[in-house]
Amino acid sequence: MTTDPADVRWLIDLDEDAFARAIEQRSFEDLRDTALALTELIDSDAIGVDDLATVVRRARAILDACDLRLRRVENELDHDGTAVEEASAEVEEPF
Numbered sequence: 001m002t003t004d005p006a007d008v009r010w011l012i013d014l015d016e017d018a019f020a021r022a023i024e025q026r027s028f029e030d031l032r033d034t035a036l037a038l039t040e041l042i043d044s045d046a047i048g049v050d051d052l053a054t055v056v057r058r059a060r061a062i063l064d065a066c067d068l069r070l071r072r073v074e075n076e077l078d079h080d081g082t083a084v085e086e087a088s089a090e091v092e093e094p095f
Contacts, residue, residue, distance in 0.1 A: 008037045023065045035062040
């Protein structure tokens with residue numbers, strides 16, 4: 001289930017430090033859903049031009065945080081060859 005765009009409007013009013021703390025405290029799944037909701041908010045007419053730059057920066061920061069977490073998992077898997085082999089064996093070819 002994704003986050004409703006109206007539920008993420010509070011992110012616009014946070015200062016940079018509070019926003020950074022909020023990102024650190026959230027799970028990967030919550031960050032993913034929040035980024036999706038921010039993207040939907042950007043696509044809607046629900047925000048003004050003044051808030052658009054802030055929302056875009058915040059969405060990018062959340063996506064960067066998700067990417068960093070994924071890279072950490074990849075690095076952990078790379079150090080344990082069996083985990084990489086098991087994970088790649090589970091991936092099915094799309095065609």
